[in-house]
Amino acid sequence: MNAQPTFLSRTEPMALRERTALSPLPAEEILSSERLLNGRREILISHGDRVYRLRHTSNDKLILTK
Numbered sequence: 200m201n202a203q204p205t206f207l208s209r210t211e212p213m214a215l216r217e218r219t220a221l222s223p224l225p226a227e228e229i230l231s232s233e234r235l236l237n238g239r240r241e242i243l244i245s246h247g248d249r250v251y252r253l254r255h256t257s258n259d260k261l262i263l264t265k
C-alpha cells in the first residue's frame with residue numbers, strides 16, 4: 200500500500216510526501232485553514248458516522264458545527 204495523503208502538495212518536503220496511510224502525520228503538524236478550505240467558505244467533514252460543517256465566517260472566524 201503506497202497511498203499518499205491528499206492534502207500534501209508537491210511543494211511539501213519529500214519526507215512528508217512519501218508518508219503512507221500506515222504512517223500518519225504527527226499530531227503536532229499544522230495545516231492552515233486556507234489549505235484546508237482550498238478557496239471555499241465552507242466544507243463538510245466526515246468523522247465516524249457524523250458529518251460536521253466547518254465555516255469561515257465574514258468576521259474571519261472558523262465555526263465547526265454538527
